[in-house]
Amino acid sequence: MSQTMFDKIWDKHVITGKVGDPQLMYVDLQLLHEVTSPQAFEGLRENNRKVRCPDRNFATMDHNVPTIDIFNIKDVISRNQIDTLGKNAKEFGVRLAGMGSEDQGIVHVIGPQLGLTQPGMIIVCGDSHTATHGAFGSIAFGIGTSEVEHVLATQTIWQTKPKTMGIHIHGKLPKGIFAKDIIMGIIAREGVAFGTGYAVEYYGDTISNMNMEERMTICNMSIEGGAKMGSIQPDQTTFDYVKGRKYAPKKIDQAIEYWKQFKTDDESAFDKIIDFDVSDLAPFVSWGTNPGMSVPVDKPFPEIKNADDKKAYDYIGLQPGQTAKQIPIGYVFFGSCTNGRLSDLKIAANALKGHHIAKGVTALVVPGSREVKEQAEKLGIDQIFKDAGCDWREPGCSACLGMNPDQVPAGVHCASTSNRNFEGRQGAGARTHLASPAMVAAAAVHGHFIDIRKEAI
């Protein structure tokens, strides 16, 4: 019987149990951050337990960290959470990229960047955007704090094997259309729960032609469609990316030979298949309060079909029939584990070059990691943002969820390269509109979205 890549990785990690029941799975790598780990370490202490494999865990601070004056955290509760991770990492012998460290950044940016993320692995983190790492041909998913504790103590996790879904993405990406538009387009068409209970694999010529950062953007938002795992089979692009990174395997050629087995035999192995043609795809912008509430930039917002739509329109302050061009943008956010990598910043900077953001717009640029920040500065990208009137900041999760001081004011519409437009996500009363970095850059300049396929910035 033919197997998916997912089946093959899964089979290699089963310690006990049979398919259909919860199975005990080995975890190759756990990434930790300050928000979902303190209660897990506390649980170990209460029960006098150790971290089973400190070398298979890696911690950093990202959710809470300020993006200016990073060593002076004014919020005492945030500071306590950050300090607690530092103490826990030290006490339990877990590697830590602490505040100001050259390796620090958003967990889903630093894992790949450091070569910790590798094909064929099972990777977990107390964060739902862990699916990002699936872009390397791994099984990667978000877990809760009790599971974080369980993985720390045993390096394993109980999981029931999900069904598999193949998403066949094909066609040449039109000008002005990016990975972000693909995943937003899929979620807009299929809904925010189409992937629940499935492990998704993205494949097809569009995916094969993508670089690793584009692939990560797609896998990252799997959870917004309900799938806690989204992956792409590893190929030469993947191997070239991993090779030479800080924690990449030393015997890299042998590792690559091993990784090559993780391929889906054929489409018949999937429980379900979805087809997505990108040849006529338009730039997407979200109008509502979940990522499925998105439309192509040139299409009107939909009619109110139910109480949820009504609630979303009331919150967001827009009306059916309007288009994204009519959203008055007051705030702009470039960053997050979805679009905070170097290529994302390059795309935004290219769009902004020679322009200035519109009057009354506040624009924040938050690189996904310190390395991304430093590379961008080497290339002079920071200067393009600054010349355009943007605020160039230190790395972290920042205004994607506003746990640090970077919050969008109530009632203000924010064009954002992040992943969630839930009520209050970027700040109480904040109105989030998700889009690609190029679309967000154009919105910053004009004070409203434009169709970047047809209109010049």
Next chain:
Amino acid sequence: MKPITQITNTTIPLMKDNIDTDQLIPKQFLKNILKTGYGRNLFYDWRYLANGAKNPDFILNQDKYQGASILITGDNFGCGSSREHAVWALKNYGFEVVIAGGYSDIFYMNSTKNGLLAITLPKDQREILANISANEEITVDLPNQEVRYKDHKFTFEIDPLWKHKFVNGLDDVAITMGYDEQISQYEANMPNFN
């Protein structure tokens, strides 16, 4: 974890689909390093007005719903962020059972770790439960996998392992440590490219 067998109590209907964990517990309450104290901030943005006063229109604030421990809700409950704080907040508030049309996978796993019984029932059955009076009780019977209200008897599915854990109040880590030998054996056979 406290064992759960049978729960009889009043209900709170909140029949909205896609209630995400940002709504269950907003980010400003995730900074604590403890597992307790989240109940008062459950549904914070819906439950409190901008001035901090309770929103009288929100169902959790209505007198007749105080003390209810069974939440009746919509599809895809607990979607979005993986924060286990959402489950802690529901439990701290006093919820013992959620009856929804479905759950995000991560939320569901978190509920199994904290003794919050998350049951799935079809919409027509939930509609019946959502329309009973605030003072009427229903019974959730885990060993028999049934929700009972008057003459109605709705059966639900639950994985036998999770059921065993709920009914016996077992701690996951202790169970897994019983597999230590198998884990060590697995580790000894792993490929190593370093």
